[in-house]
Amino acid sequence: MEPNWAAENLQTIRTLMERSAVYRRALAPIMLLAGSLGLVAGLTGYVIGWNTTLHFGLLWLVTAFAAVTGACFVARRQAFKDGEPFWSPPTRRVVLAVLPTWLSAAAMSLTIIFTNVVNGELVLTLIWILFYGFGLHAAGFFMPRGIKVFGGLFVAAATLFACFLPVLLAHFYVNTNILMAFFFGVLHLAYGGYLYVSEKRKQTA
Amino acid sequence: MNPEPFQLLDRVIHEKGRLAIMSMLAASRELAFTDLRGALGMTDGNLTTHIRALQQAGYVAVTKSFQNKRSLTTCLLTPAGRQAFAEYINVLEQIVRQNKPA
Numbered sequence: 001m002e003p004n005w006a007a008e009n010l011q012t013i014r015t016l017m018e019r020s021a022v023y024r025r026a027l028a029p030i031m032l033l034a035g036s037l038g039l040v041a042g043l044t045g046y047v048i049g050w051n052t053t054l055h056f057g058l059l060w061l062v063t064a065f066a067a068v069t070g071a072c073f074v075a076r077r078q079a080f081k082d083g084e085p086f087w088s089p090p091t092r093r094v095v096l097a098v099l100p101t102w103l104s105a106a107a108m109s110l111t112i113i114f115t116n117v118v119n120g121e122l123v124l125t126l127i128w129i130l131f132y133g134f135g136l137h138a139a140g141f142f143m144p145r146g147i148k149v150f151g152g153l154f155v156a157a158a159t160l161f162a163c164f165l166p167v168l169l170a171h172f173y174v175n176t177n178i179l180m181a182f183f184f185g186v187l188h189l190a191y192g193g194y195l196y197v198s199e200k201r202k203q204t205a
Numbered sequence: 206m207n208p209e210p211f212q213l214l215d216r217v218i219h220e221k222g223r224l225a226i227m228s229m230l231a232a233s234r235e236l237a238f239t240d241l242r243g244a245l246g247m248t249d250g251n252l253t254t255h256i257r258a259l260q261q262a263g264y265v266a267v268t269k270s271f272q273n274k275r276s277l278t279t280c281l282l283t284p285a286g287r288q289a290f291a292e293y294i295n296v297l298e299q300i301v302r303q304n305k306p307a
Contacts, residue, residue: 006300009224013294016225017232019244084237085277 023090023143025075028195033074034067035188042181053120056176057113060128061106063184093142098135105131121176122165129183130158150191154183210299217262218293222247222255227282227290230265235281256280264289 041063045051050059079086105127112120112127133154140148161168168174218227225245230236242252259265264286270277282290 004304006297006304010294010297010301013224013228013297016228016244020229020232020236024240024244080275082237082239082243084240085279088237088240089233089235 021090021093021142023094023139025078025091026195027144027147028192029074029078030071031188031192031195033070033192035185035190035192037063037067037070037185038183038188039181039185042177042185045177046175046181051121051176053117053124054113056121057109057124059177060124060180061109061113064128067184090142094139097138097142101131101135101138105135122169122174125176125179126158126162126165128180129154129161132184133158146191146195150187153187157183210296210303213292213296215289215293215296217258217264218289220255220258222251223259224293226252226255226259226280227264227286227293230280230282231287231290235279238278238280241280259286262286262289 041059045056045059050056075091076086079088108127109124112124117123133151133156136151137148137155138151140151218224222245226241229241229244238252238256241247242249245252247255256265256267260267263283266281266283268279268281270279
């Protein structure tokens with residue numbers, strides 16, 4: 001008998017157990033939906049000129065709520081179509097992973113929006129990009145690997161943005177709606193497009 | 206090599222397909238039949254046969270319910286199944302230790 005078979009069996013068991021814990025809903029439609037909403041909200045805010053902390057904050061909180069609700073509907077529809085429960089253990093793990101950071105960001109946002117913080121819209125943008133990244137990175141432990149990288153990208157971008165903020169503000173005009181449209185619109189659409197192609201390829205393989 | 210640990214391996218779990226099912230269920234509280242089928246790439250018939258064998262051994266419980274007017278079959282490990290799986294892993298680890306060069 002092959003002497004390594006027991007070790008190989010243990011490795012197979014470990015791989016299967018990890019795979020069992022991974023969230024498997026197709027993420028492409030969710031990313032594309034979130035990206036479209038982000039782009040529309042960013043451009044709307046820019047065109048109408050909602051740059052005050054209150055208007056900017058409320059616009060993006062409503063957009064975030066719409067994106068999360070939409071994502072839940074898409075995931076629920078996929079689950080029912082596949083004859084699987086929506087509130088499955090992997091879904092529960094993903095929700096529990098993102099919940100602390102996203103709830104914390106929401107609470108801080110409401111405080112900033114309603115307390116007239118100086119440059120509140122910039123602070124909000126930073127908080128949202130950073131905490132959204134933290135949430136995705138945490139959820140990435142229970143999702144396909146790409147999500148962790150995508151979340152890490154948001155964290156890295158927000159950190160760089162925070163480090164160079166004084167320089168940026170001194171030399172450039174920073175429109176927060178355009179910034180949000182880039183991160184929550186363009187990047188999501190790009191990642192959604194990539195996932196759409198790769199998930200389709202996986203299905204046909 | 207001491208052959209004793211080999212004899213301790215649970216024959217019901219040791220089959221490749223059933224071991225895969227047990228591993229998936231051990232990591233989740235419960236899994237839908239379709240979820241298992243998709244993850245393991247098994248046919249309906251193959252998966253049903255293996256699940257039936259595990260059910261007969263008392264390792265897996267199957268529940269049928271309705272969700273949005275569609276039937277939903279879910280599988281979960283019983284306490285006996287969880288214990289048998291843990292013992293199987295222990296035996297494998299024992300074999301690995303035994304095979305390690307001193």
